[in-house]
Amino acid sequence: MQDKAEEVNFKQIDLKRDLIWEAMSNAKNWLGLGMSLYFWGLMDLTTTVLSGTPTPQGELEALLSDKPQSHQRSKRSWVWNQFFVLEEYTGTDPLYVGKLHSDMDRGDGSIKYILSGEGAGIVFTIDDTTGDIHAIQRLDREERAQYTLRAQALDRRTGRPMEPESEFIIKIQDINDNEPKFLDGPYVATVPEMSPVGTSVIQVTATDADDPTYGNSARVVYSILQGQPYFSVDSKTGVIRTALMNMDREAKEYYEVIIQAKDMGGQLGGLAGTTTVNITLSDVNDNPPRFPQKHYQMSVLESAPISSTVGRVFAKDLDEGINAEMKYTIVDGDGADAFDISTDPNFQVGIITVKKPLSFESKKSYTLKVEGANPHLEMRFLNLGPFQDTTTVHISVEDVDEPPVFEPGFYFVEVPEDVAIGTTIQIISAKDPDVTNNSIRYSIDRSSDSGRFFYVDITTGALMTARPLDREEFSWHNITVLAMEMNNPSQVGSVPVTIKVLDVNDNAPEFPRFYEAFVCENAKAGQLIQTVSAVDQDDPRNGQHFYYSLAPEAANNPNFTIRDNQDNTARILTRRSGFRQQEQSVFYLPILIADSGQPVLSSTGTLTIQVCSCDDNGHVMSCSPEAYMLPVSLSRGALIAILACIFVLLVLVLLILSMRRHRKQPYIIDDEENIHENIVRYDDEGGGEEDTEAFDIAAMWNPREAQAGTAPKTRQDMLPEIESLSRYVPQTCAVNSTVHSYVLAKLYEADMDLWAPPFDSLQTYMFEGEGSVAGSLSSLQSATSDSEQNFDFLTDWGPRFRKLAELYGASEGPAPLW
Numbered sequence: 001m002q003d004k005a006e007e008v009n010f011k012q013i014d015l016k017r018d019l020i021w022e023a024m025s026n027a028k029n030w031l032g033l034g035m036s037l038y039f040w041g042l043m044d045l046t047t048t049v050l051s052g053t054p055t056p057q058g059e060l061e062a063l064l065s066d067k068p069q070s071h072q073r074s075k076r077s078w079v080w081n082q083f084f085v086l087e088e089y090t091g092t093d094p095l096y097v098g099k100l101h102s103d104m105d106r107g108d109g110s111i112k113y114i115l116s117g118e119g120a121g122i123v124f125t126i127d128d129t130t131g132d133i134h135a136i137q138r139l140d141r142e143e144r145a146q147y148t149l150r151a152q153a154l155d156r157r158t159g160r161p162m163e164p165e166s167e168f169i170i171k172i173q174d175i176n177d178n179e180p181k182f183l184d185g186p187y188v189a190t191v192p193e194m195s196p197v198g199t200s201v202i203q204v205t206a207t208d209a210d211d212p213t214y215g216n217s218a219r220v221v222y223s224i225l226q227g228q229p230y231f232s233v234d235s236k237t238g239v240i241r242t243a244l245m246n247m248d249r250e251a252k253e254y255y256e257v258i259i260q261a262k263d264m265g266g267q268l269g270g271l272a273g274t275t276t277v278n279i280t281l282s283d284v285n286d287n288p289p290r291f292p293q294k295h296y297q298m299s300v301l302e303s304a305p306i307s308s309t310v311g312r313v314f315a316k317d318l319d320e321g322i323n324a325e326m327k328y329t330i331v332d333g334d335g336a337d338a339f340d341i342s343t344d345p346n347f348q349v350g351i352i353t354v355k356k357p358l359s360f361e362s363k364k365s366y367t368l369k370v371e372g373a374n375p376h377l378e379m380r381f382l383n384l385g386p387f388q389d390t391t392t393v394h395i396s397v398e399d400v401d402e403p404p405v406f407e408p409g410f411y412f413v414e415v416p417e418d419v420a421i422g423t424t425i426q427i428i429s430a431k432d433p434d435v436t437n438n439s440i441r442y443s444i445d446r447s448s449d450s451g452r453f454f455y456v457d458i459t460t461g462a463l464m465t466a467r468p469l470d471r472e473e474f475s476w477h478n479i480t481v482l483a484m485e486m487n488n489p490s491q492v493g494s495v496p497v498t499i500k501v502l503d504v505n506d507n508a509p510e511f512p513r514f515y516e517a518f519v520c521e522n523a524k525a526g527q528l529i530q531t532v533s534a535v536d537q538d539d540p541r542n543g544q545h546f547y548y549s550l551a552p553e554a555a556n557n558p559n560f561t562i563r564d565n566q567d568n569t570a571r572i573l574t575r576r577s578g579f580r581q582q583e584q585s586v587f588y589l590p591i592l593i594a595d596s597g598q599p600v601l602s603s604t605g606t607l608t609i610q611v612c613s614c615d616d617n618g619h620v621m622s623c624s625p626e627a628y629m630l631p632v633s634l635s636r637g638a639l640i641a642i643l644a645c646i647f648v649l650l651v652l653v654l655l656i657l658s659m660r661r662h663r664k665q666p667y668i669i670d671d672e673e674n675i676h677e678n679i680v681r682y683d684d685e686g687g688g689e690e691d692t693e694a695f696d697i698a699a700m701w702n703p704r705e706a707q708a709g710t711a712p713k714t715r716q717d718m719l720p721e722i723e724s725l726s727r728y729v730p731q732t733c734a735v736n737s738t739v740h741s742y743v744l745a746k747l748y749e750a751d752m753d754l755w756a757p758p759f760d761s762l763q764t765y766m767f768e769g770e771g772s773v774a775g776s777l778s779s780l781q782s783a784t785s786d787s788e789q790n791f792d793f794l795t796d797w798g799p800r801f802r803k804l805a806e807l808y809g810a811s812e813g814p815a816p817l818w
Contacts, residue, residue: 082169083133087141088177095139097124097170100131102153104162112156117149117167124149124170133170141172142209174211176271180220180261182206185275193249193281194381195242201231204238206261206273221266225274227257235266240277249281250318285323286381289315289372291391298352299396302360310339313350315372315389324348327375335366335395352393360399361435368393404430404440404483406495411481413463413497417471418504421748422741428461430483430493438485445480445494454499455744456481463497466744471501472537505597509534509546511605517572518623519587520614521579529560530572530607534593544568544595551590551604560589560609572607579611585623586610 083098105111115126115133123137124147152165182204189202210217222238224231232243240257257277264270291313298311317324328341328350340355350370373388406429413426432438442461444454454477455466463481477499485491517530534546548570550562559579563571572589587609594602612623794805 084171084173086173087139094134094136097133100151112154118147139172141174146171174214176217178209179271180206180208180273182275187277189279190282197245199242201240208263216265219265220261223260225258225260231257253281255279283320283323285378287318288385288387289317290389291315296393301398301400302358303400304354308354310352326372328372331371332369333367335368358397360397364397366395402433403491404493405433406430411497413499416502416504417469422744424462424464426463428481438487441484443482448480469501471503475501503539507537508601508603509536509593509595510603516608518610518612524577527574533569547594549592551592554590581611
């Protein structure tokens with residue numbers, strides 16, 4: 001029924017259009033008042049007729065009547081100052097637009113019509129006789145909607161205007177020649193998954209370049225061509241909405257939707273355009289995490305350091321981004337205090353690490369209950385939970401060969417500085433923490449004891465002194481004792497040992513500097529000439545206290561005396577007056593200084609006292625006695641002459657000594673004299689080639705030097721130059737103490753003796769002859785002779801050895817006669 005109604009409607013439209021064109025043809029014969037523009041209001045009338053709107057009575061009668069209506073003018077019959085022309089004319093002839101006519105035109109051709117303005121002569125032309133206007137180019141309303149022109153009637157003979165110039169407009173009538181276009185396409189949109197039906201996704205907009213004020217050419221209707229049943233589009237607004245509930249991103253994430261926009265209100269014959277909308281479902285937290293494994297088995301070495309990684313657990317979450325973030329915690333198990341877990345922010349895995357030191361001997365396995373949960377939840381999806389899961393982790397501790405462990409982990413030892421060499425000052429103890437409990441061997445890290453003051457027993461760990469200790473030199477020793485497993489030398493433990501050397505009164509007090517005083521010749525008895533003090537390198541607990549007195553050999557000194565000030569200083573006083581430089585110019589006063597330690601140590605210091613001449617106020621004038629001894633007549637020139645003579649004598653003495661030394665030098669051996677022809681005699685029977693001490697090898701090189709020696713050299717291998725070290729060690733010590741103490745004492749004595757040969761060194765000699773790898777190089781008792789040797793190989797050595805080959809090679813016999 002609808003198709004039949006549309007067919008009837010179009011037939012009515014065709015009938016009305018025919019009536020309009022017939023009316024336009026009749027309008028050519030109508031005359032206007034003055035210069036009128038004969039153009040039918042085709043735009044308005046066509047719109048009215050085609051749309052089915054009743055035409056005004058006057059307009060319809062004017063259209064259908066053949067009689068001119070000179071005095072009856074309808075309001076909308078035509079517009080005198082504008083023309084209408086359809087766009088996109090495709091005919092071959094110029095398109096007729098309208099006609100200009102002047103009341104003064106009698107039809108005899110005396111009136112000339114001219115056209116000026118926009119497009120005149122290019123787009124539009126006018127017949128200057130009839131006034132007919134034609135379009136000579138294709139018109140497009142989307143490029144230009146109207147043209148403004150001016151028309152005028154001129155006298156053809158005189159060119160004088162017949163009427164004033166009139167302006168009119170030619171409007172381009174639109175047709176539906178442009179399809180709707182999506183200027184912003186293709187579109188990209190995002191909508192959360194699981195969104196309710198009708199959730200707005202995006203709005204698309206299509207633009208039609210046709211005239212929206214004329215008909216339905218620009219009225220657009222939207223429809224969806226692809227994307228159903230997931231999405232829908234509003235036909236008027238172009239808003240795309242969700243059309244299916246519970247769309248799951250994990251099932252399908254991307255959708256491609258095609259939207260169509262059609263003009264003419266979507267009616268048949270309208271033009272259409274399409275665009276693509278790419279829609280992505282964004283993630284929401286609608287999937288709870290789940291461990292793919294309910295049991296994990298891990299292992300870790302007992303030597304693993306703190307914070308080292310044991311293993312990883314992973315709770316799988318189908319969501320992404322913030323919705324897939326995990327937080328792992330240890331919620332139960334006997335290993336909560338031994339292990340810790342953290343979350344890797346990049347891969348969302350739980351990293352189990354060591355929290356405290358492990359011991360295979362103490363505990364061999366642990367069990368952890370680990371929970372993985374989403375920290376960011378959405379209330380509307382809680383019914384899909386719970387959003388957490390747990391798993392069990394079993395961790396086995398593996399045994400490793402650990403280094404020995406010292407108990408305690410630090411040693412502090414106090415030892416007096418006078419302790420005997422080889423005295424045990426501390427027992428260092430270490431044990432193997434492994435089940436095997438291997439044997440331990442002890443040693444000292446020599447980088448911590450470069451002076452080798454200490455020694456540790458290799459088996460017992462007894463720490464002993466190996467050298468005398470001196471608090472004044474080193475008051476503290478920080479050494480490192482090492483413990484090594486006997487079966488695995490790579491396993492080494494260490495412990496620091498701090499040794500404090502306690503003070504012993506082993507240093508006598510002494511003057512801190514050289515003391516020199518003077519006494520005036522006019523000094524009186526009891527006069528102070530010097531105050532002295534002393535220093536002691538020892539450091540007694542109760543502080544230093546020195547006692548001063550004159551040395552026993554100067555106890556009855558008649559010239560000076562000493563007074564102890566009881567504050568570690570002493571005063572030197574004169575016991576008489578009347579000192580004279582001519583009698584004695586210098587006095588040496590020995591002073592005995594004793595300390596308060598146990599035992600009491602003392603030393604003697606000497607105070608040098610010069611006798612000087614002073615004025616009445618006690619100021620020194622001269623302390624040199626030469627002023628009284630030199631004669632007055634000895635001048636400066638005489639002193640210079642004496643010094644010159646002494647210099648000449650010294651030069652002569654040096655010259656004589658140099659000449660005598662030159663005469664004693666041995667003669668240089670002549671080239672003709674062969675030293676190896678000399679016979680060297682020595683009255684000592686050697687021990688063969690292995691005896692290197694029986695003779696002086698230097699005599700083989702210079703016989704004259706050997707003859708100059710008078711005392712024969714003794715055999716060092718029979719009687720060592722080093723004396724027995726046992727005399728330095730008390731016999732009771734060697735008998736009652738350990739062997740280590742005895743050996744350490746002898747070793748120290750040997751180290752201190754710079755002239756002792758190293759008898760404990762191993763010397764290896766490689767002898768030539770029988771049993772030697774090199775074999776014998778002697779020609780004696782040779783098994784072969786020169787005649788038996790073959791030198792034919794010399795002929796293969798080239799021309800340089802040709803002469804030798806001829807002399808020693810096999811001679812060739814005469815050539816055969818045949």
